[in-house]
Structures are given as C-alpha cells and as structure tokens.
Amino acid sequence: MAENEGQPEQRPQRPQDDERSDRRGFISATTLAVGGMACGYGMLFYCGGRYLYPANGGAVSHQFVCTVDQLRVGEAMPFTLPSGAKVVIARQAEEDTAESFIALSSVCPHLGCQVHWEAVNDRFFCPCHNGAFDASGAPIEGPPQKANQHLTRFPLLVQDNLLMIAVPMGSVEIAEAEEQG
Numbered sequence: 001m002a003e004n005e006g007q008p009e010q011r012p013q014r015p016q017d018d019e020r021s022d023r024r025g026f027i028s029a030t031t032l033a034v035g036g037m038a039c040g041y042g043m044l045f046y047c048g049g050r051y052l053y054p055a056n057g058g059a060v061s062h063q064f065v066c067t068v069d070q071l072r073v074g075e076a077m078p079f080t081l082p083s084g085a086k087v088v089i090a091r092q093a094e095e096d097t098a099e100s101f102i103a104l105s106s107v108c109p110h111l112g113c114q115v116h117w118e119a120v121n122d123r124f125f126c127p128c129h130n131g132a133f134d135a136s137g138a139p140i141e142g143p144p145q146k147a148n149q150h151l152t153r154f155p156l157l158v159q160d161n162l163l164m165i166a167v168p169m170g171s172v173e174i175a176e177a178e179e180q181g
C-alpha cells in the first residue's frame with residue numbers, strides 16, 4: 001500500500017505561484033494601509049469639524065458685561081468668561097454701539113502672560129517680553145509681531161444700553177456643570 005494513499009496529491013509549487021501570492025499580499029497590505037489612512041484622516045476631519053461647528057450648531061450665549069456708560073473712551077476692564085478665560089474689554093469710541101468696544105483675550109499668544117491696555121500708548125502691552133498689540137489686537141512689537149500672533153477677539157453686542165459678550169454655549173454649559181458639581 002502506497003504511503004500517501006487516500007490523501008490529496010500535492011502539486012509542486014511553481015515560481016509563478018510565489019509571485020502571484022506575493023502580489024496578492026502586497027495589494028492587500030496596500031489596501032489596508034490606504035484604508036487605514038482614509039479612516040484616520042476621516043476621523044481627523046470629523047473631530048476638526050465638531051470643534052469648529054459643535055453639535056449645538058455653534059450657538060452662543062450673551063453674557064452681561066456692564067452698562068455702556070460704565071466704560072469711558074480709553075478705559076478698559078477685565079472680564080472672566082464662564083470657561084475661565086480672561087478677557088479685556090476696552091472702549092474706543094463715544095457712540096453707544098458694539099463697534100465702540102472691543103473684547104480681546106488678555107492672554108498673550110506668545111507664552112501666555114497677561115496683557116493690559118495702555119490708554120496713553122493706545123496699545124495692549126505684555127510685560128514679559130515687551131510684546132505689544134494695537135487697539136484691534138494685531139501684533140506691533142516684540143515676539144508676537146515676529147510670529148504674527150494676534151490677540152483672540154470676542155464678539156460684543158449692545159442692547160438696551162447693556163454691553164454683552166458672545167460666548168460659545170458649550171463653555172457656558174461646562175461652567176454651569178462645574179459650579180453645580
């Protein structure tokens with residue numbers, strides 16, 4: 001009785017078979033890599049989109065700052081957003097409209113020091129490295145100018161003589177949850 005009786009006959013592998021199987025392996029590895037990259041980038045764009053356009057449709061809440069007559073032209077006041085972010089709000093013109101005021105982050109975009117408004121120099125100044133910004137938050141001196149780093153600006157609204165600042169709803173909800181928790 002033959003040794004391999006009852007077992008399927010094994011065909012000797014030819015060199016072409018090896019090449020085909022290598023090619024198939026390469027194609028499936030490439031397909032996996034490309035698919036993985038597509039998923040990765042897809043997730044990146046999805047997260048970026050959710051950050052820029054949150055699920056609440058980018059809704060904002062208006063927080064009361066002060067009455068318009070509480071700030072005179074050239075004066076500024078600090079304000080803390082519900083998120084804890086520090087903002088400086090300055091009055092730059094006489095009219096009782098939102099355009100007469102400006103709200104800028106008081107955190108220097110260079111290394112995070114506090115900036116303050118210098119009415120006499122008509123600029124925001126950062127004492128850490130002598131950085132300065134004009135009245136619109138554009139960099140005019142020091143490291144922020146070299147790196148073209150602007151102060152972040154927040155929208156304002158004047159209604160019934162009240163000055164209000166627009167803040168993203170998400171940050172208000174988080175701040176309220178922290179207060180309750």
Ligand code: FES
Pocket residue numbers: 108109110111112113126127128129130131142143144
């Ligand atoms: S931290 Fe403001 S200029 Fe460096």
